Amino acid sequence: MTPNPERRVVVTGLGATTPLGGTATETWDAILAGRSGARTMPYDWVAQYELPVTFAATIKTPPEEVLAKVEVRRLDPSAQYALIASREAWADAGSPEVDPERLGVAMGSGIGGVWTLLSQWDTLKEKGPRRVFPLAVPMLMPNGPAAAVSLELGARAGAHTPVSACASGAEAMGFALEMIRSGRADVVVAGGTEAAVHALPIAGFAAMQALSTRNDDPERASRPYDTGRDGFVLGEGAGVIVLESEEHAKARGARIYAELGSVGMSADAHHIAAPEPNGAGASRAMREAVERAGLSPKDIVHINAHATSTPVGDVAESNAIRRAFGDDADGMPVSATKSMTGHLLGAAGALENVLTILAVHHRLAPATINLDDFDPEIQLDVIHGEHRKLPQGDIAALNNSFGFGGHNVALTVKSI
Secondary structure (H helix, E strand, C coil): CCCCCCEEEEEEEEEECCEEECCCCHHHHHHHHCCCCCCECHHHHHCCCCCCCEEEEEEEECCCCCCCCHHHHHHCHHHHHHHHHHHHHHHHCCCCCHHHHHHEEEECCCCCHHHHHHHHHHHHHHHHHHHCCCCCCHHHHCCHHHHHHHHCCCCCCEEEECCHHHHHHHHHHHHHHHHHHCCCCCCEEEEECCCCCHHHHHHHHCCCCEECCCCCCCHHHHCEECCCCCEEEECCEEEEEEEEEHHHHHHHHCCCCCCCCEEEEEECCCCCCCCCCCCCCHHHHHHHHHHHCCHHHHHHHECCCCCCCCHHHHHHHHHHHHHHHHHHCCCCCCEHHHHHHCCCHHHHHHHHHHHHHHHHHCCCCCCCCCCECCCCCCCCCECECEEEEECCCCCCCEEEEEEECEEEEEEEEEEC
């Protein structure tokens, strides 16, 4: 297939395993019900290390309930989550028949196999090198999830792993879009996964004062745009979509959720952890995503914001949206779904794009929870209280993802 930058790329399958549910449908239903996935961690190491944060948005359905024992043993949790969500998305797409050399995988992860890395380090120290698991390296490498999905499906067009912190999953979806438009693939399984609810990442984020410390009230800890927000809630899980060229999907009579219209990317080059305060970099990604989709700012009827619930980050994104859209940002409905899911790091953008696709498909934008005292510095129309119905006809939405290191990714989703 020859390259065609105008080729339409559509979404035919959705999958997820998250703090709210073991499937994309369960997660969406919990989002509409306004439930929080944050809970006190039940692990012994929380007290052992005297962690200052004792809760997280942990996975709702344990992989042991879904995967075979050998898969659990041979895959890091990050790859387990990716495999679970990919299997769901593939089945949801109707398990399309496609030439393996025309089938690709793009699976982002911000941290990768941290559980394997640290557990095998403990094994080495305590029991010696002969007791280190032979598959330790394939399990800890960040491309392990992409490789696992590629092996599962026999995908030979490429298995790619964007690693760009909290923008990884969204960047993977953008990469998949370009794989199809470049002519390298007809179908790509794309998403993000993360399994970093571990003592070391929690201690590290806490040392940065990035995490909420509402240990006595986990479900209300993630509160984007609220004056009482004090940091994000660490989450885990995976979000995956099946992307196809429109002609391939229609030729097989596939059900189509939406079109993935474009990706916009930029870098702040400002600070390793803090966003650019005026939002210049993030706004460039948003404008590029809108323009490359052949849209104008007025066409965007919904934004699923990055909105992590940090005091600085939420204001910076608000500034970026105003900078990108100007007066058109007035009345543009914004959802902050991390108020329910927590922050899934490298899987966040992928899961949130699954939710954006569902919002466009169902014409319903989710409400933000825990928003009791709206921060006057936030100059946005944030949906709270009740969900917002989206217009009929042709509509488009935007999904924002930003990561440590100044990575900015915006995806546009268009109705079909």
